[in-house]
Amino acid sequence: SQVTLTLNSAFRIAPVRRRTFGAFVEHLGRCVYTGIFEPDHPEADADGFRTDVLALTRELGVSSVRYPGGNFVSGYRWEDGVGPVEERPVRHDLAWHSSDPNTVGLDEFMAWAKKAEVEPMYAVNLGTRGVQEALDVLEYANAPAGTCLSDQRVANTGSEESHDIRMWCLGNEMDGPWQIGHKNAEEYARVATETARAMRMEDPDLELIVCGSSNSQMPTFGAWENTVLTEAYDHVDMVSAHVYYSEKDGDQASFLASADDMDHFIDSVVATADHVRAKLKRDKRIMISFDEWNVWYQHRAESRPPSGKDWPVAPVLLEDIYSAMDAVVFGNLLISLLRHSDRVASASLAQLVNVIAPIMTEPGGRAWKQTTFHPFALTSRYAKGDVLQVNIEVPSFENQRFGTSASADAVATWDEDSGDLTVFVVNRDASGALDLGVDLSSAGFGELVLVEAVTLHHEDPYAANSADAPETVTPQPNSSVALQGGRLSGELPAISWTMVRLA
Ligand code: AHR
Structure with a gap:
C-alpha cells in the first residue's frame, strides 16, 4: 500500500518547543537511588551522581525534568530532603510501599539538574499538605537570601544563588482515587487555586500547572478539567495530562493505534479549556503540560509495589523492558505531542531512569539504552524550527x-x-x-x-x-x-x- 504525505512550508502549526522533550525523576523504585544517584558506583562523581547516566541524559536530549513525584509527592515532606544528610529522617513512602532515606532531596536534585543541563519542574504536595508547605518550599528554593528558609538554602548549598525554579505542579493526579489525599474536583479546585494565588504573591511570574486527568478513561475526565479550570483559570498557565499505553490481552492493533487516543485526549482538554475561556470571557489560553506519558505494562508483576512488612529502599519497580513495537508506539506519541505544539507547552516522558525508562542501570554496573531511547533522542535533536x-x-x-x-x-x-x-x-x-x-x-x-x-x-x-x-x-x-x-x-x-x- 501507498502512504502519501502532503506538506508545505506554509502549513505551520507552531514553533517546536524545547519543553516538549522533558522527562521525570520520581522517588520511585531505582529511579533516584542506583539510577541518577549511586555514590559507590565507579563512575559516580564527587556528589554521588552517576556520570554515565548524566551523559546518557544529555544524549537523550532532555529539556526539563519533573521532580520529586508522581504519587510519591502526595505524602512527601520536602524538608526531610534538605540539610545535613546524616540528620535526614528515613520515611515510609506510602505510595510505593518503600523506605526513603532522603539522601537525595531538592538541593541534590538541583545540583544534578545543572550537570544534566535540564530545567527543573517541581511538584508540591497537595495530598497531605497545602498552601503553607507549598509557600515554604517556594521560599526555600527561590527566595533571595535574607529570609528564614532561603538562608537555610544558602547554608545548605554554600551558595547565595537561588534555585529559581520556574515551573511548578500543583500536586499530582489529584483526580485518582489511588492518590494519597485524593480530592474531588471541587475540593481540589479550592486548594489548587488558593495555593496558586499565594505562590503568585511570592512571585507573579511562576508558571503554574494545575492537575488535569490521570487519563482519558477516568470517569471524571472532562468534567474535572471544567470544574478545576473554572475556579483556577486566572491563577494558572497549564493543565496537566497523563497517559500510559500498553498492549492488553494480545490486542496488538489497538496498541499500535494508541496515538489516536493521545490526539483525542489533547483535543478534548483543549476544547474544555477553551469552553471555560469563553464562559469566563477571558483572553488568555490555558496550555497543556503533558507531564506523564509513556508505554507502561501496568498489569505486570514488576509494577506491583511491595506489601506487608517489607518496606525496601529502592526496590526493583516498574522496570519495563521495551520492545521494538513499544518504541514505534512511543515514537508515534512524540509525533502526536509535536503536532499539538500550539497547545502542548510542555511534556515529560515518565520516567528517565530504570522506572518505565529509556535509560537502564545495573547497580554498580552498566547503563544502557532501551529501544525507546532512540526515537526520543532523534526527535529531540532534529525537530527544529516550526512544526x-x-x-x-x-x-x-x-x-x-x-x-x-x-x-x-x-x-x-x-x-x-x-x-x-x-x-x-x-x-x-x-x-x-x-x-x-x-x-x-x-x-x-x-x-x-x-x-x-x-x-x-x-x-x-x-x-x-x-x-x-x-x-x-x-x-x-x-x-x-x-x-x-x-x-x-x-x-x-x-x-x-x-x-x-x-x-
Ligand atoms: O510514573 C509512575 C506513576 O504513574 C506516577 O507516580 C503517577 O503520577 C502515575 O500514576
Missing part, C-alpha cells in the same frame, strides 16, 4: 479500541533559517510495508537534498535491548529512501518508526 501540518493519505486498519485507524502517522518540522526539513513517520500497521510518497517539488522548501533516513524496526516486533545486547533494536539507515525530481520515496516496514532529514 508543519502533514496531510496523510493512507489505508486504514481495524482495531477493537478505535474501530479503524490510519495505517501511518506523520509530522514534519521546518527550520527556515537552516533550511532543515525533518519528517517523522510511523507505519503502525502490522500487515505489511507501506510505500512512502511525498511531493516536495512545489512545497516552498526550495532545493532540498536528502541528508539521512533512519528506521527503527525489527522483524520480531517483541525484540528488545538488554544490558548484554543493548544494540539489538536501534535505528538503521533506510537505503530505500530516495529524493528524485523533488519526490521523496521509500519503504516503511510494518511496525516501524522512520526519520527522514532533508536540507
Whole structure:
C-alpha cells in the first residue's frame, strides 16, 4: 500500500518547543537511588551522581525534568530532603510501599539538574499538605537570601544563588482515587487555586500547572478539567495530562493505534479549556503540560509495589523492558505531542531512569539504552524550527479500541533559517510495508537534498535491548529512501518508526 504525505512550508502549526522533550525523576523504585544517584558506583562523581547516566541524559536530549513525584509527592515532606544528610529522617513512602532515606532531596536534585543541563519542574504536595508547605518550599528554593528558609538554602548549598525554579505542579493526579489525599474536583479546585494565588504573591511570574486527568478513561475526565479550570483559570498557565499505553490481552492493533487516543485526549482538554475561556470571557489560553506519558505494562508483576512488612529502599519497580513495537508506539506519541505544539507547552516522558525508562542501570554496573531511547533522542535533536501540518493519505486498519485507524502517522518540522526539513513517520500497521510518497517539488522548501533516513524496526516486533545486547533494536539507515525530481520515496516496514532529514 501507498502512504502519501502532503506538506508545505506554509502549513505551520507552531514553533517546536524545547519543553516538549522533558522527562521525570520520581522517588520511585531505582529511579533516584542506583539510577541518577549511586555514590559507590565507579563512575559516580564527587556528589554521588552517576556520570554515565548524566551523559546518557544529555544524549537523550532532555529539556526539563519533573521532580520529586508522581504519587510519591502526595505524602512527601520536602524538608526531610534538605540539610545535613546524616540528620535526614528515613520515611515510609506510602505510595510505593518503600523506605526513603532522603539522601537525595531538592538541593541534590538541583545540583544534578545543572550537570544534566535540564530545567527543573517541581511538584508540591497537595495530598497531605497545602498552601503553607507549598509557600515554604517556594521560599526555600527561590527566595533571595535574607529570609528564614532561603538562608537555610544558602547554608545548605554554600551558595547565595537561588534555585529559581520556574515551573511548578500543583500536586499530582489529584483526580485518582489511588492518590494519597485524593480530592474531588471541587475540593481540589479550592486548594489548587488558593495555593496558586499565594505562590503568585511570592512571585507573579511562576508558571503554574494545575492537575488535569490521570487519563482519558477516568470517569471524571472532562468534567474535572471544567470544574478545576473554572475556579483556577486566572491563577494558572497549564493543565496537566497523563497517559500510559500498553498492549492488553494480545490486542496488538489497538496498541499500535494508541496515538489516536493521545490526539483525542489533547483535543478534548483543549476544547474544555477553551469552553471555560469563553464562559469566563477571558483572553488568555490555558496550555497543556503533558507531564506523564509513556508505554507502561501496568498489569505486570514488576509494577506491583511491595506489601506487608517489607518496606525496601529502592526496590526493583516498574522496570519495563521495551520492545521494538513499544518504541514505534512511543515514537508515534512524540509525533502526536509535536503536532499539538500550539497547545502542548510542555511534556515529560515518565520516567528517565530504570522506572518505565529509556535509560537502564545495573547497580554498580552498566547503563544502557532501551529501544525507546532512540526515537526520543532523534526527535529531540532534529525537530527544529516550526512544526508543519502533514496531510496523510493512507489505508486504514481495524482495531477493537478505535474501530479503524490510519495505517501511518506523520509530522514534519521546518527550520527556515537552516533550511532543515525533518519528517517523522510511523507505519503502525502490522500487515505489511507501506510505500512512502511525498511531493516536495512545489512545497516552498526550495532545493532540498536528502541528508539521512533512519528506521527503527525489527522483524520480531517483541525484540528488545538488554544490558548484554543493548544494540539489538536501534535505528538503521533506510537505503530505500530516495529524493528524485523533488519526490521523496521509500519503504516503511510494518511496525516501524522512520526519520527522514532533508536540507
Ligand atoms: O510514573 C509512575 C506513576 O504513574 C506516577 O507516580 C503517577 O503520577 C502515575 O500514576
